[in-house]
Amino acid sequence: MIKNNTIDLDFDREHIWHPYTSMTKPIPVYPVTHANHNIIYLETGEQLIDGMASWWSAIHGYNHPVINNAMIEQINNMSHIMFGGITHNSAVELCKKIVNITPPSLTKVFLADSGSVSVEVAIKMALQYWLSQGITTKQKLMTPYKGYHGDTFAAMSVCDPVNSMHSLYSGFLPEHVFVPAPVSKFGSEFNQAEAQELEEYFKANHNQVAAFIIEPIVQNAGGMNFYHPDYLACVRKLCTQYNVLLICDEIATGFGRTGKLFAVEHANIEPDIMCIGKALTGGSMTLSA
Ligand SMILES: *Cc1c(COP(=O)(O)O)cnc(C)c1O
Numbered sequence: 001m002i003k004n005n006t007i008d009l010d011f012d013r014e015h016i017w018h019p020y021t022s023m024t025k026p027i028p029v030y031p032v033t034h035a036n037h038n039i040i041y042l043e044t045g046e047q048l049i050d051g052m053a054s055w056w057s058a059i060h061g062y063n064h065p066v067i068n069n070a071m072i073e074q075i076n077n078m079s080h081i082m083f084g085g086i087t088h089n090s091a092v093e094l095c096k097k098i099v100n101i102t103p104p105s106l107t108k109v110f111l112a113d114s115g116s117v118s119v120e121v122a123i124k125m126a127l128q129y130w131l132s133q134g135i136t137t138k139q140k141l142m143t144p145y146k147g148y149h150g151d152t153f154a155a156m157s158v159c160d161p162v163n164s165m166h167s168l169y170s171g172f173l174p175e176h177v178f179v180p181a182p183v184s185k186f187g188s189e190f191n192q193a194e195a196q197e198l199e200e201y202f203k204a205n206h207n208q209v210a211a212f213i214i215e216p217i218v219q220n221a222g223g224m225n226f227y228h229p230d231y232l233a234c235v236r237k238l239c240t241q242y243n244v245l246l247i248c249d250e251i252a253t254g255f256g257r258t259g260k261l262f263a264v265e266h267a268n269i270e271p272d273i274m275c276i277g278k279a280l281t282g283g284s285m286t287l288s289a
Helices: 009-015 065-077 089-101 115-131 192-208 229-241 263-267
Strands: 032-036 039-042 047-049 140-144 177-179 209-214 245-249 273-275
Touching: 115 209, 115 245, 115 273, 140 192, 177 192, 192 209, 192 229, 209 229, 229 245, 229 263
Parallel strands: 140 177, 140 209, 209 245, 245 273
Antiparallel strands: 032 039, 039 047
């Protein structure tokens, strides 16, 4: 356990801009010395139970010996090396595991450095898929309201327009097709009217739409909206029927967060592209695929 020197909170307040707060009037920050299992230890001597696991990433708890040892072993070998034109065993073994545990039709892995960037990559893949077949009209995305897909620009453009403050960036953000957020709850009856409404959006827009992007089963940032798997199954069916790719953003839901290894399993569907991140490293470093 490493005990830091006293944390310079004055410097922090004056010079460090933390996420999701004002630069000029920041919210107070809690000085942390270390973390273990599910406990965060503060410099003041208090202990916090981290109920959100560092935004759903530290799924095995902090300081897990298996993860720590794997990281130390890797760093002693090499901490990082560019992946263009180079490969190594750690990457190959990780990607084998990813291919094995994700739905069978997903057989190719592209690694990236954060969840948001994996969403950017997924969007580029979807656009290229149509362009490579000479189809130039499919340049938009379709997505439900209340979604969250990250804070980079393309990812932000498919987040809920109100929550992610689209109005601040209007004119800069690409405009996509938003469909009603899922209403029928997980574990209740599915209202077929939702399926009919979705089909109207597909009918009207499919010629311009490259892909539909959705968080399977639970819209996390959008108020923890646990929705009916039939909504997802319906989206899958309509995507196939109307020639639209399906991107499932499992960055929050992946690795068992909803009771299945991946949330798409609740609806027995397979996406064309899946984004994973957060728990992929147990919160020990930033990596996505
Ligand atoms: C956290 C999250 C992202 C963004 O991942 P970052 O690693 O924070 O960039 C994207 N989509 C979902 C569903 C998320 O929960």
